[in-house]
Amino acid sequence: MVAVSKSIHVDADPESVFAFLDDPQGHVEVTPSLVDATNVEPLESGGKQLEFTYSIAGVKLAGELVQTVHDPDRRMTFEMSGQLNGEVDIEIEPDDGGSRVTYTGDYEIPGTVLARVAEPFVRRYNEREVDTLLANLKTRIEGPDDQ
Secondary structure, eight states: OEEEEEEEEESSOHHHHHHHHTSHHHHHHHOTTEEEEEEEEEOTTSOEEEEEEEEETTEEEEEEEEEEEEETTTEEEEEEEESSEEEEEEEEEEETTEEEEEEEEEEEOSSSHHHHHHHHHHHHHHHHHHHHHHHHHHHHHHOOTTO
16 A cells, blocks of 8 residues: 655635535546546435546546545545545645645555555655645635735
């Protein structure tokens, strides 16, 4: 497993951040390698189940996300299965008049020998991906700096 956890301050209340991320298209908008989120189905918990396509180094990988935690304005957790397996957890908490958003991803690298060789690359790739995702989220919610 490769684990990545990063956080960022966003100048918006937790309700606004959660509302943006509660829409799967919001994730598509801010996650660099997420190509699409389709066949979105609501769950009784308030969460969602959906299919996704992720692109890594030009290779498209398909899978399914099931939201296992849907705690409005605080937390959402997704189980990922298919060509990519793992868990994504997003925590949102009040922070100095805005929100602290913490994104944690635990990803399984398929294979055994290949996984050991690829792990450092995948870890660096995921760290850059999460950094970009959080920066995109901040920009999308706060607006560009030149306003």
